[in-house]
Amino acid sequence: MYRITGKKVLATGVVEMTIEAPRVAKAHKPGQFLMVMNREDSERVPLTIADSNPETGEVTIVFLEVGRSTIELGEEFQVGEDLFAVLGPLGTPTHLDKVGTVVVIGGGLGVAPIYPICKGLRATGNRVVTIIGYRRKDLMFWDDKLRSASDELIVTTDDGSFGMKGFVSDALKKLHDEGRPMDRVVAIGPPVMMRAVAELTRPWEVPTTVSLNTIMIDGTGMCGGCRVGIGDETKFVCVDGPDFDGHKVHWDEMFARMKVYQKEEREAIASSPSCRLYFETLKR
Amino acid sequence: MSETIDIAALGGVKEGEKKRPRSKDRRLEIACQSVEDRLKNYDEVALGYSPAEAVAEAMRCLECPKPRCVVACPVHIDIPTFIGHVSRGHFVGAAEDIRKYNNLPAVCGRVCPQENLCEAACIINDTNPKNPIAIGRLERFSADWQFGHSERRADSVAKAPATGYKVAVIGSGPAGLSCSADLAKMGHTVHLFEALHKAGGVLMYGIPEFRLPKAIVQKEVEYVQALGVQLECNAVVGRTMPVQEVLDEFDALFVASGAGYPNMMGIPGENLNGVYSANEFLTRVNLMKAWKSDVGTPIRKPRRVVVVGAGFTAFDVVRISLRLGAEEARIVYRRSREEMPGRGEEIEHALEEGAIFTLLTNPVRYIGDDNGFVKAVEVQKMELGEPDSSGRRRPVPVRDSNYIIECDTVVVSIGQTPNVLIPSNLPGLATRWGSVIKVNRETYMSTVPKVFAGGDAITGAATVILATRAGREAARSIDGYVRDPNRGWYPPAV
Ligand SMILES: Cc1cc2nc3c(=O)[nH]c(=O)nc-3n(C[C@H](O)[C@H](O)[C@H](O)COP(=O)(O)OP(=O)(O)OC[C@H]3O[C@@H](n4cnc5c(N)ncnc54)[C@H](O)[C@@H]3O)c2cc1C
Ligand SMILES: Cc1cc2nc3c(=O)[nH]c(=O)nc-3n(C[C@H](O)[C@H](O)[C@H](O)COP(=O)(O)OP(=O)(O)OC[C@H]3O[C@@H](n4cnc5c(N)ncnc54)[C@H](O)[C@@H]3O)c2cc1C
Ligand code: SF4
Numbered sequence: 001m002y003r004i005t006g007k008k009v010l011a012t013g014v015v016e017m018t019i020e021a022p023r024v025a026k027a028h029k030p031g032q033f034l035m036v037m038n039r040e041d042s043e044r045v046p047l048t049i050a051d052s053n054p055e056t057g058e059v060t061i062v063f064l065e066v067g068r069s070t071i072e073l074g075e076e077f078q079v080g081e082d083l084f085a086v087l088g089p090l091g092t093p094t095h096l097d098k099v100g101t102v103v104v105i106g107g108g109l110g111v112a113p114i115y116p117i118c119k120g121l122r123a124t125g126n127r128v129v130t131i132i133g134y135r136r137k138d139l140m141f142w143d144d145k146l147r148s149a150s151d152e153l154i155v156t157t158d159d160g161s162f163g164m165k166g167f168v169s170d171a172l173k174k175l176h177d178e179g180r181p182m183d184r185v186v187a188i189g190p191p192v193m194m195r196a197v198a199e200l201t202r203p204w205e206v207p208t209t210v211s212l213n214t215i216m217i218d219g220t221g222m223c224g225g226c227r228v229g230i231g232d233e234t235k236f237v238c239v240d241g242p243d244f245d246g247h248k249v250h251w252d253e254m255f256a257r258m259k260v261y262q263k264e265e266r267e268a269i270a271s272s273p274s275c276r277l278y279f280e281t282l283k284r
Numbered sequence: 285m286s287e288t289i290d291i292a293a294l295g296g297v298k299e300g301e302k303k304r305p306r307s308k309d310r311r312l313e314i315a316c317q318s319v320e321d322r323l324k325n326y327d328e329v330a331l332g333y334s335p336a337e338a339v340a341e342a343m344r345c346l347e348c349p350k351p352r353c354v355v356a357c358p359v360h361i362d363i364p365t366f367i368g369h370v371s372r373g374h375f376v377g378a379a380e381d382i383r384k385y386n387n388l389p390a391v392c393g394r395v396c397p398q399e400n401l402c403e404a405a406c407i408i409n410d411t412n413p414k415n416p417i418a419i420g421r422l423e424r425f426s427a428d429w430q431f432g433h434s435e436r437r438a439d440s441v442a443k444a445p446a447t448g449y450k451v452a453v454i455g456s457g458p459a460g461l462s463c464s465a466d467l468a469k470m471g472h473t474v475h476l477f478e479a480l481h482k483a484g485g486v487l488m489y490g491i492p493e494f495r496l497p498k499a500i501v502q503k504e505v506e507y508v509q510a511l512g513v514q515l516e517c518n519a520v521v522g523r524t525m526p527v528q529e530v531l532d533e534f535d536a537l538f539v540a541s542g543a544g545y546p547n548m549m550g551i552p553g554e555n556l557n558g559v560y561s562a563n564e565f566l567t568r569v570n571l572m573k574a575w576k577s578d579v580g581t582p583i584r585k586p587r588r589v590v591v592v593g594a595g596f597t598a599f600d601v602v603r604i605s606l607r608l609g610a611e612e613a614r615i616v617y618r619r620s621r622e623e624m625p626g627r628g629e630e631i632e633h634a635l636e637e638g639a640i641f642t643l644l645t646n647p648v649r650y651i652g653d654d655n656g657f658v659k660a661v662e663v664q665k666m667e668l669g670e671p672d673s674s675g676r677r678r679p680v681p682v683r684d685s686n687y688i689i690e691c692d693t694v695v696v697s698i699g700q701t702p703n704v705l706i707p708s709n710l711p712g713l714a715t716r717w718g719s720v721i722k723v724n725r726e727t728y729m730s731t732v733p734k735v736f737a738g739g740d741a742i743t744g745a746a747t748v749i750l751a752t753r754a755g756r757e758a759a760r761s762i763d764g765y766v767r768d769p770n771r772g773w774y775p776p777a778v
């Protein structure tokens with residue numbers, strides 16, 4: 001039913017996978033995600049839809065192998081095999097209205113999810129300036145795709161091994177210091193990075209959209225496990241988001257909630273042979 | 285697979301003989317796992333009647349000519365007839381008879397609040413107080429027997445010739461399953477969309493294994509599929525496909541999307557780690573099987589648990605916590621024991637298993653530790669005042685009565701409301717309180733032509749049997765609608 005049709009290792013622990021899911025591919029809009037279950041007993045893992053092709057019925061995901069489910073998916077599943085479940089597209093699509101110049105920022109794994117957003121923002125007539133950041137040159141991926149989807153592309157690496165040395169937030173600050181137009185900012189990546197971006201743009205009063213990646217179970221608005229404080233309301237990330245106003249997110253609460261299952265996740269890894277193997281390979 | 289039943293040996297009524305009911309006997313208890321054993325597993329607690337026990341219990345029924353029990357059953361199962369079959373050893377016949385009225389007998393026999401329904405009305409209560417016929421247990425016995433002893437049930441069901449009409453059903457809980465089964469029997473093509481990866485709705489993700497084995501739910505699902513219903517899981521109507529697209533493709537649409545949105549109280553500290561909605565807790569444990577050690581979905585092992593509320597859900601949560609090894613599992617409820625809406629048998633079982641009841645008490649805030657994990661709840665004592673609109677006495681706070689209960693897990697079980705996904709994606713669909721779909725109570729038609737709805741989606745959280753009934757009645761109405769050449773059905777008065 002949900003056949004893996006392509007798989008590529010983009011960098012250490014970063015896997016690009018295309019999956020047959022015709023309904024999802026047809027309905028997908030930028031900013032939405034899907035849920036994958038490797039097997040019947042697996043977790044439901046939320047992953048952003050990084051690309052979709054309604055003609056072939058395929059969707060693309062890019063994921064980092066961080067724990068039991070993502071390691072299993074990356075290490076054990078090959079092209080031609082079927083996944084137990086793929087559900088989507090979920091979440092509220094990113095607003096793509098024409099506002100002028102939009103700076104779209106992707107940090108690390110966030111580079112993949114911004115690809116459809118850049119394309120969408122350009123299609124509605126925005127000028128898209130994209131900043132993508134990686135830790136090192138050898139972890140880079142999809143820079144060519146992002147270049148083609150943007151009017152301007154800035155690449156940063158933490159160690160300066162490619163492009164500008166520093167974080168994506170440094171590049172953003174530089175753009176602002178140069179007085180470049182900036183009507184809206186969209187930032188996707190590790191929560192620390194999104195918070196840094198939101199704190200930068202707050203005094204500039206530039207509307208800033210972030211995409212939250214809380215822990216989820218069903219992804220359909222049923223469990224409340226993904227809830228976060230936004231302004232004075234509690235929102236469910238899977239239905240009300242994942243996009244939110246970065247200036248309203250209760251970041252401390254969000255960080256605390258992401259740590260709930262750390263202990264249990266370590267145990268899950270320990271009980272999975274392929275995960276143990278994976279981490280041993282990493283150590284070597 | 286069929287087995288010969290020696291009815292004489294079982295103490296039942298032989299062919300050609302008259303029944304001599306033994307209504308003075310006490311109602312037969314159902315064998316249960318011992319408390320000690322059941323706290324160590326997730327297996328079903330109530331073990332079911334043996335054939336001899338079922339016959340003995342059936343022998344108590346008077347088979348009343350004007351049965352009050354039938355009136356009290358929401359789907360009006362012909363109780364004297366099916367119990368008559370049991371007392372004569374026609375166990376499969378009993379199940380088939382029940383199925384004429386109820387599509388989910390193995391489920392309802394287990395989870396119906398019988399003590400408020402059929403059994404409350406049984407005439408034997410008048411002469412032999414507190415000893416009504418165990419109708420639910422007999423229903424369960426018959427349905428289980430049929431599962432175990434007759435094959436190819438779906439093929440033997442009389443199905444009308446194909447009509448060519450196509451109906452879409454959204455949601456595979458009891459309402460959706462029941463409606464799909466009936467529509468298929470009427471000869472319609474039925475496509476059943478389910479958002480989750482398993483069909484069954486609350487029966488799968490809510491009610492725990494030790495009350496309702498998931499294998500039984502899946503057998504009912506398979507039965508519905510065997511009738512020809514096309515089940516599509518992982519399909520969230522309104523996301524995976526627009527509601528309008530489904531509407532264009534089908535002759536009618538039945539919305540049975542349930543009441544799955546968890547209510548929270550909106551008090552301080554609710555977003556602390558360790559504070560769950562009942563749905564999150566139940567979904568992790570039931571649907572994602574977090575109670576097994578070898579699955580991917582984790583659950584934090586609770587040590588001291590506070591469960592807020594006292595409905596079906598609250599008792600399920602408290603009993604799961606005890607099975608997960610909690611040292612202390614406490615129900616905190618703002619009214620008293622009499623007002624508890626939970627099912628009688630479950631309240632008893634929870635008490636036996638060691639649940640603590642802290643009644644006439646309500647949480648006012650949750651207190652967290654430095655890492656954002658809940659460590660205590662501040663509660664306030666309540667007293668009962670004047671009756672409110674539900675007829676129950678309204679709890680009012682007692683001044684200066686606050687105190688602290690230490691805990692590491694809180695599960696908020698104060699009810700669910702329907703999800704807004706379908707209403708917000710279907711222009712013209714009228715709702716109450718923003719999410720409960722309004723329908724005409726006779727036809728189940730909503731304010732949008734060709735869209736029908738039933739179950740928890742139109743009532744808010746209710747019961748399995750009411751959802752099952754809505755599915756069945758809606759199927760009848762949808763059948764009339766699709767066959768009507770004009771389809772000029774009245775815009776419903778709601
Ligand atoms: C809407 C949404 C979109 C996402 N899109 C992507 C994507 O495109 N690519 C991608 O690689 N990941 C994405 N994530 C994160 C991804 O879901 C998690 O990495 C994944 O669930 C981890 O599962 P696991 O079993 O492999 O690891 P686990 O064993 O569950 O966790 C391993 C480690 O990852 C942390 N972790 C767990 N859940 C999350 C989470 N939701 N976000 C961040 N860290 C987490 C844990 O705290 C732990 O330290 C997304 C999350 C959400 C909510
Ligand atoms: C923990 C718990 C215990 C309970 N115990 C009892 C009990 O002992 N006895 C009793 O009588 N009642 C009990 N109830 C209540 C009973 O389960 C419900 O009243 C009943 O299940 C309602 O049936 P339904 O078919 O309307 O909806 P549900 O069973 O809620 O099913 C709705 C289904 O629709 C799906 N869905 C929703 N939206 C969409 C969409 N957009 N697209 C596709 N699919 C969708 C959902 O995933 C779900 O599977 C309990 C409830 C809970 C939560
Ligand atoms: S369906 Fe429920 S109310 Fe009706 S007879 Fe069975 S147990 Fe009683």
Ligand code: SF4
Binds near residue numbers: 346348352363405406
């Ligand atoms: S009222 Fe009681 S005795 Fe009479 S038919 Fe019903 S179950 Fe039997």
Ligand code: FES
Binds near residue numbers: 217227
């Ligand atoms: S993941 Fe369950 S409500 Fe969002």
